């Protein structure tokens with residue numbers, strides 16, 4: 602059994618409240634992937650959503666099971682044959698996705714890292730000052746401009762809609778991901794990273810890389 606598991610890279614599931622997701626790195630040491638990388642068709646569906654609100658579009662796409670797309674993404678990029686650890690950010694994000702994903706994980710070495718904050722004040726500060734982009738799902742500092750141009754997606758959004766989306770996604774996380782986290786904790790090893798302030802939120806990618814460096 603152990604030999605079977607060694608065939609695959611170590612997989613770490615990173616479960617992070619959306620408002621803390623500052624992870625935008627590619628590294629020599631680790632492959633980071635998240636739903637927007639896997640589900641590339643979602644960008645197209647976003648552009649075709651027309652009058653539909655971002656939140657309604659998000660509710661629709663979050664319901665889908667991306668297990669098949671995830672596996673074919675890993676195969677296409679040959680990520681599964683590499684020894685580099687694979688970090689998957691905020692997937693699975695609901696019970697249905699977890700049920701389907703468990704099969705894939707069953708013959709692999711899996712860790713879980715749960716990111717949390719020490720106090721409500723960090724959450725509040727981040728929510729007041731940052732939004733989450735619905736497409737790349739990274740955080741960006743709020744500005745006074747009328748529109749936000751996401752540098753990763755090259756698309757513009759209204760700040761107002763982004764605030765509504767950010768609130769929705771944070772609530773979605775609490776409602777749907779917390780039960781997922783509980784179930785994962787019963788099965789896999791878990792470590793937890795606690796964030797105390799904005800600086801620690803923004804330094805999270807480096808912190809994760811240090812963990813990888815320390816464990817290899």
Ligand SMILES: [Zn+2]
Pocket residue numbers: 734735736737738739751752753754
């Ligand atoms: Zn974006």
